[in-house]
Amino acid sequence: xxxxxxxxxxxxxxxxxxxxxxxxxxxxxxxxxxxxxxxxxxxxxxxxxxxxxxxxxxxxxxxxxxxxxxxxxxxxxxxxxxxxxxxxxxxxxxxxxxxxxxxxxxxxxxxxxxxxxxxxxxxxxxxxxxxxxxxxxxxxxxxxxxxxxxxxxxxxxxxxxxxxxxxxxxxxxxxxxxxxxxxxxxxxxxxxxxxxxxxxxxxxxxxxxxxxxxxxxxxxxxxxxxxxxxxxxxxxxxxxxxxxxxxxxxxxxxxxxxxxxxxxxxxxxxxxxxxxxxxxxxxxxxxxxxxxxxxxxxxxxxxxxxxxxxxxxxxxxxxxxxxxxxxxxxxxxxxxx
Amino acid sequence: xxxxxxxxxxxxxxxxxxxxxxxxxxxxxxxxxxxxxxxxxxxxxxxxxxxxxxxxxxxxxxxxxxxxxxxxxxxxxxxxxxxxxxxxxxxxxxxxxxxxxxxxxxxxxxxxxxxxxxxxxxxxxxxxxxxxxxxxxxxxxxxxxxxxxxxxxxxxxxxxxxxxxxxxxxxxxxxxxxxxxxxxxxxxxxxxxxxxxxxxxxxxxxxxxxxxxxxxxxxxxxxxxxxxxxxxxxxxxxxxxxxxxxxxxxxxxxxxxxxxxxxxxxxxxxxxxxxxxxxxxxxxxxxxxxxxxxxxxxxxxxxxxxxxxxxxxxxxxxxxxxxxxxxxxxxxx
Numbered sequence: 003x004x005x006x007x008x009x010x011x012x013x014x015x016x017x018x019x020x021x022x023x024x025x026x027x028x029x030x031x032x033x034x035x036x037x038x039x040x041x042x043x044x045x046x047x048x049x050x051x052x053x054x055x056x057x058x059x060x061x062x063x064x065x066x067x068x069x070x071x072x073x074x075x076x077x078x079x080x081x082x083x084x085x086x087x088x089x090x091x092x093x094x095x096x097x098x099x100x101x102x103x104x105x106x107x108x109x110x111x112x113x114x115x116x117x118x119x120x121x122x123x124x125x126x127x128x129x130x131x132x133x134x135x136x137x138x139x140x141x142x143x144x145x146x147x148x149x150x151x152x153x154x155x156x157x158x159x160x161x162x163x164x165x166x167x168x169x170x171x172x173x174x175x176x177x178x179x180x181x182x183x184x185x186x187x188x189x190x191x192x193x194x195x196x197x198x199x200x201x202x203x204x205x206x207x208x209x210x211x212x213x214x215x216x217x218x219x220x221x222x223x224x225x226x227x228x229x230x231x232x233x234x235x236x237x238x239x240x241x242x243x244x245x246x247x248x249x250x251x252x253x254x255x256x257x258x259x260x261x262x263x264x265x266x267x268x269x270x271x272x273x274x275x276x277x278x279x280x281x282x283x284x285x286x287x288x289x290x291x292x293x294x295x296x297x298x299x300x301x302x303x304x305x306x307x308x309x310x311x312x313x314x315x316x317x318x319x320x321x322x323x324x325x326x327x328x329x330x331x332x333x334x335x336x337x338x339x
Numbered sequence: 340x341x342x343x344x345x346x347x348x349x350x351x352x353x354x355x356x357x358x359x360x361x362x363x364x365x366x367x368x369x370x371x372x373x374x375x376x377x378x379x380x381x382x383x384x385x386x387x388x389x390x391x392x393x394x395x396x397x398x399x400x401x402x403x404x405x406x407x408x409x410x411x412x413x414x415x416x417x418x419x420x421x422x423x424x425x426x427x428x429x430x431x432x433x434x435x436x437x438x439x440x441x442x443x444x445x446x447x448x449x450x451x452x453x454x455x456x457x458x459x460x461x462x463x464x465x466x467x468x469x470x471x472x473x474x475x476x477x478x479x480x481x482x483x484x485x486x487x488x489x490x491x492x493x494x495x496x497x498x499x500x501x502x503x504x505x506x507x508x509x510x511x512x513x514x515x516x517x518x519x520x521x522x523x524x525x526x527x528x529x530x531x532x533x534x535x536x537x538x539x540x541x542x543x544x545x546x547x548x549x550x551x552x553x554x555x556x557x558x559x560x561x562x563x564x565x566x567x568x569x570x571x572x573x574x575x576x577x578x579x580x581x582x583x584x585x586x587x588x589x590x591x592x593x594x595x596x597x598x599x600x601x602x603x604x605x606x607x608x609x610x611x612x613x614x615x616x617x618x619x620x621x622x623x624x625x626x627x628x629x630x631x632x633x634x635x636x637x638x639x640x641x642x643x644x645x646x647x648x649x650x651x652x653x654x655x656x657x658x659x660x661x662x663x664x665x666x667x668x669x670x671x672x
Contacts, residue, residue, distance in 0.1 A: 135659065138616050
C-alpha cells in the first residue's frame with residue numbers, strides 16, 4: 003500500500019515529462035541545434051569573438067522578423083507570400099525618407115512606416131476574408147504590388163538613414179561592428195511581445211483557434227475575419243522591422259531586391275521552426291532559432307571551405323532532409339494513435 | 340472554347356425561365372474569362388490601334404506560350420493540392436544544359452534538356468509522395484538545389500556554349516506561314532491537347548482529381564497516392580523543360596535567370612483560370628485562358644509605356660481582381 007504512492011508520482015512525473023517533450027520538444031531541439039552549430043562554428047574559424055557573433059546576429063535579424071511575420075499568419079491558417087515584398091517596400095521607403103534626418107524624426111518616420119505597413123497588410127488580409135480568394139493568390143498579388151511600390155518610392159539603389167538608427171539594429175554606426183547587444187535587444191523585445199500576445203491573450207489565442215479549425219472557432223464565438231486581418235497586420239509590422247534591419251546593415255535601400263526569395267526563406271524558417279503549414283500549430287519562439295540556423299548555414303559552410311554554390315545545394319538538401327524526418331515522425335505518431 | 344458543350348446545363352433551379360445574366364454566367368465561369376480576354380484585347384487596341392493586327396496579337400501569344408506550358412504543370416499539381424515552385428528553375432536548367440550540349444547534336448541536346456525536367460520532377464514527386472514533404476518546401480528546396488548546382492557547373496563541367504541550338508531557336512522564336520504563326524504555338528497546342536486528354540480521358544487524370552478532392556477517400560478506394568504524385572511531379576518537370584527550351588530558343592542564349600520571372604505568372608495563370616490551389620477543382624482550358632489573359636496584359640502594360648514599377652503594381656492588382664471576380668462567380672453557382 004505504502005509503496006504505491008511513489009510509483010504513481012513517478013508515473014505522473016514521467017507523464018509530465020513526456021507531455022513537455024511533446025509540447026516543447028521541437029522548440030527545445032531547434033534551440034539546441036542552433037547552440038551546437040554555434041559551438042561547432044567557433045571551433046571551425048581561427049578567431050571567434052564579438053565581431054563574428056555580431057555579424058551572425060545582425061545578419062539574421064531580418065530573417066527572424068520575416069520568419070515571425072510568416073509564422074503569425076500561418077498559425078492563423080493563412081500564408082503570406084508578400085512578406086518579402088514588404089521588406090523591400092519598407093526598406094526602400096525608410097531609406098528614402100530617413101536620409102539626413104535627426105534621430106527623433108527618424109524614429110517618428112519608423113513608427114509611421116510600421117503603422118502604414120500594418121495597415122497595408124491588414125488590407126490584404128481583409129481582401130482575403132472578403133473575397134474568399136486563397137491566400138497564396140492574393141499575397142502573390144501583394145508581393146508584386148509591394149515590389150512595384152518600392153520602385154515607385156525609390157527608383158534605384160540609394161537613400162540612407164541615421165547613424166544612431168543603424169546602431170540600434172547593428173550595434174555600430176556603419177553596419178559592421180562587434181557589439182551584438184543592440185541587435186539582440188531589437189530581436190527579443192518584439193518577439194517576446196508577440197509570443198506573449200499569442201500565448202496569453204484572447205486576441206492572440208484566437209489565431210490558434212482560427213488556424214486549427216475556422217468553423218469550430220466561429221461557432222465558439224471567435225470572429226475569424228477579424229482574427230485573420232489582425233494576423234496579416236502584425237505580419238506587415240514585422241515585415242517593416244525586417245526592412246529597417248536591412249537598411250541599417252547596408253545603409254541604403256535597394257528596391258530591386260527579390261522579395262520572392264526572401265518570402266521563400268521565411269516559409270522554410272517556419273517549417274524548420276515546427277509551425278504546421280496547415281495552421282494552428284507552432285510557436286514564434288521556435289522560429290527565431292530556425293531562422294538563425296537558415297541564415298547561419300552560409301557562414302558555417304564557407305568556414306568549412308565549401309564554395310557558396312555548393313552551400314546552396316547543401317542547404318536545400320538539408321531542408322528537405324529535416325522535413326523528411328519530420329514527415330516520418332508525424333507518420334509514426336499518427337500510426338500509433 | 341467551352342461553347343461547344345451542351346447548351347442546356349443540368350440546371351436544377353425551380354425557375355428555369357427567369358435566369359438572370361449573372362447566374363447564367365455563373366454557370367460557366369470560363370465564359371467570363373473569354374469576355375475578359377476579349378475586353379482586354381479591345382482595351383489594348385484602343386490604347387495602341389496597331390495592336391489589333393496579326394503582329395500585335397502574335398506578340399501577346401508569344402508571351403502566353405511559355406506561361407501556358409508552365410501553368411500546365413501547375414494545373415496538374417494544383418489538382419492534387421500541390422504546387423511546383425521549382426518549375427521555372429527546372430526550365431532554366433533544361434535550357435542551359437540544352438544550349439551547352441548543342442554542339443553534340445540537336446536531338447541529344449533536346450533529350451538531355453528534357454531529362455533534367457524528368458529527373459528533378461521525379462525527385463520532387465518522391466519527396467512529396469513518398470516522404471510526405473510539404474510541396475511548397477520540397478519544390479522550393481529543389482529550386483535552390485538546382486540553382487546552386489548549375490551556378491557551380493556553369494564555370495566547370497558546363498563551361499562551354501551558352502548559345503542555343505539552331506533548331507531549338509527556330510521552334511522557340513521562329514514562325515511559319517509568312518511569319519504569322521509561331522512554331523512555339525504548335526508546341527503549345529500539342530501540349531494542350533495532351534494535357535486536356537490526360538485530365539479528362541484517362542484514369543490517371545481522374546486519380547489526380549480524386550486525390551486532390553479527398554485524399555483519404557481516394558486511398559480507401561485503392562489509389563496509390565505516391566505513384567500518382569511521382570508521375571504528376573515528373574510530368575510537371577518535363578513541361579517545365581519544354582517551356583525552358585522554348586524560352587531559351589526565343590532568346591537565343593541562356594543564363595541562369597532565364598525563366599525565373601515566369602514562376603509567379605505560371606501560378607497566376609492557373610489560378611485565374613479557376614484551378615483551386617486546394618486541389619480537386621480546375622481544368623486546363625481555364626488555365627489556357629488565364630495564360631492568354633496574362634499575355635495580353637503584358638502587351639497592354641508595355642503599350643501604356645508604364646515603367647516596371649507601375650507594371651508590377653497593375654499586374655498584382657489585376658491578378659487579385661480577376662481571381663476575386665472568378666471566386667464570386669464560382670460561389671454563386
